[in-house]
Amino acid sequence: MPLLNVQNLSLTFTGAYGKMEAVREISFSIAKGELLAIVGESGSGKSLSALSCLGLQPASAAISGNVQFDGKEMIGASEAELRQIRGRRISMVFQEPMTALNPLHTLGKQMAEILDLHQRLTPQATRERILELLEQVGLAHFKDRLDAFPHQLSGGERQRVMIAMAIANRPDLLIADEPTTAVDVTVQARILKLLKELQHSMGMAILLITHDLTIVRRLADRVPVMSKGQIVEQGAVAAIFDHPTHPYTQHLLTSEPKGSPLPAEPNAKPVISCEGLRVYFPIKKGFFKKTVDYVKAVNDVTISVPEGTALGVVGESGSGKTTLGFALLRLIKSTGRIVFVGQDIHTLQTKQLRGLRKQMQVVFQDPYSSLNPRMSIRQIIEEGLMVHFPEKSEDERTLELDTILNDVGLTPDMKDRYPHEFSGGQRQRISIARAMVLRPRFIVLDEPTSALDLSVQAQIIDLLKSLQKKYGLSYMFISHDLRVVKAIAHQIIVMHKGIVVEQGDTAHIFAHPAHEYTRTLINAAFMKD
């Protein structure tokens, strides 16, 4: 008998715009000790399905179907019965380790609470059990961390604590909802390894929810693929990956970033370059705010981007890659020399720079926050034109607007709509259009695909490549995702704590990483052991 058996589960929301079936008649099961990974894009209903296994679906949702855990029906069970199961027999790990822990309590206190709820232990035994758990999840210096507050831990460490709390009562089933989306790749690899180990050592079943196909391939035993609230296909991992039968699965598998950068001129002149670029943020202390030290966000970086090529900048969060991009565009203060098309720009004043702004642009990571929600698409894209080409008439501007919308794969009739009417991918196209309408020569792309679904990522990469080909653009492509960088960048630099640890041709670095850190990154990203 399977541990968890879900039959014809449906979740329906009723709103002003009629009924919305978030989950439609899905069925799946998990055997004892099995790792099942539900894969799907955002909005496919995968998290919702998992939550409803615990009776944690939103109150406004109408639920139907059967969820049997260990032979016991979960739908319609009383709160008291569900509480007996939650946290003891089924536990959960959430995506966001930053908000899942209470910032006002120490680790020891929060973990003791979980144990007290379901087991009766003496204070001494509780303490021993907590230490045992923290050791099990591999928290560094765990013996001294019981009195630590969540903010004193890094994201990866918090996720470990979350896992420790989840396994504290030796659950039969652990539900992990995108447990590694919010952490860096190297941390991700370690967390996933930990989960796999726990699965084996504790004989625990795991329901993993993810959008990352690499994770699924490496970890899962079986996989249901969800799309628009339905399971379109499920089976053993090898079978699904080798012979996908449903068109959506096939589409998903082919949309993993692949391909190689466009061929580039061998002796192209650099469009932008910098020497000894430094961005230091002072650390101030005391009443008089004396500068005691600096955070060296970017430390002595020397790079050059040849015309028509893309430079990939990779590194984990906090490595200074975004800061480097902004410093190059003179959007934040820096020291060192920056040359843009043969002109020194590090000495220019804000006003003198303004004329150059149309030649160097930036596209941001989050397409939801980078467009002003109060402005129509026309206003958003036109803004730059009005600043740099005030002499153009309205008709001329409209013409350029239409051209650029076509270029980025949107249609001109969308220009009077507002950002919230568009999907994440479309919004990112609008962001690109806003930068492109000025006909720049150089664009800094700050994680332009990180907030997007896999299949959309591939489309954006294709779009960027086609624009590069059409207009001979140069890019600085900042990303933590090495797979994406590999698909677009001619050269890459690897940044770690503000320093460039390795730089060179993309193909060469991927094939022969010289620096230890680069190797760690590559192994983590492609989940090699």
Place this chain on the structure above:
Amino acid sequence: MSPITRRRLHLFKANRRGFYSLWIFLALFCLSIFAELIANDKPIIMKYKGEFYFPVFSMYTEKTFGGDFETEASYRDNFMIERITADGWMVWPPIRYNYSTINYNTPTPNPSPPSGENLLGTDDQGRDVVARLIYGFRVSVLFGLLLTFFSSIVGVLAGAVQGYFGGWTDLLFQRFIEIWSGLPELFLLIILASIVTPNFWWLLGILLLFTWMSLTHVVRAEFLRARNFDYVKAARALGVSEMRIMVRHVLPNALVSAMTYIPFVMSGGVTALTTLDFLGFGLPPGSASLGELLLQGKSNPQAPWLGFTGFFMIAGMLVLIIFISEAVRDAYDPRKAVK
């Protein structure tokens, strides 16, 4: 109309209580705007010896109608009424008193209880309570609106300056606000009242000195927050000037947050004026004022119609404003689901 505006209107209407409160409030306010035509001691229109006169709008001396004096005709006088109606007619407003008209023919000593002539009775000086209520409401609402308008402008500007410049400007400005808001507003007013005779504009100015602070913190916070928004950064990268960024991208956001506070500023302003009038430091003696009505109610417990009328009027008005504020707050709440 942008979809956001449409959504807000929808949310506003969804709060039925606030929506109807707004209509009731607007109806009352519109009526009170035309208070001169509703409660007045002069006819609206009259015909005398084949000519039309509009006493509400212009001044006619008694001599015009065959009297003896060069002063304005007193139309309520029986002698005048007889003279005019003998050779013409006149149309009176529904209430033949304005806020300062004294009824000399009350059946009992003033304050006299409600009667057919004075629907809510008269106050201790023989003035009609209904008329004073209508004019008093108008003064209160206008005072509240003007105070809100000016303190919003000052408050938004002050908040914008703090949030935009940040650093030392912000630090010093905030300390200044802290000290300023510690000043005892009421005592200051009492002292000032002994130097000048406060009129409507004086009171408005003095209260403005203190009410502008209610919006600054919201606007300041919004400006500080918005400085780091991606779309503000994007505009900076486009080469848009700082001033333009602030006006186009930051200010609208700040205004939305400020909007939810504005009705509360208004109810605060109305209450402040009433308080001052009640204490006797408000509008000059004789003017129509709800606070003064309350004071009369307190001094004349034997005439409950004064206290009750004042209380219900002020309570009703504030409740309406608060209900409207709640609906406005709902309308601007992005987390509120559209049902």
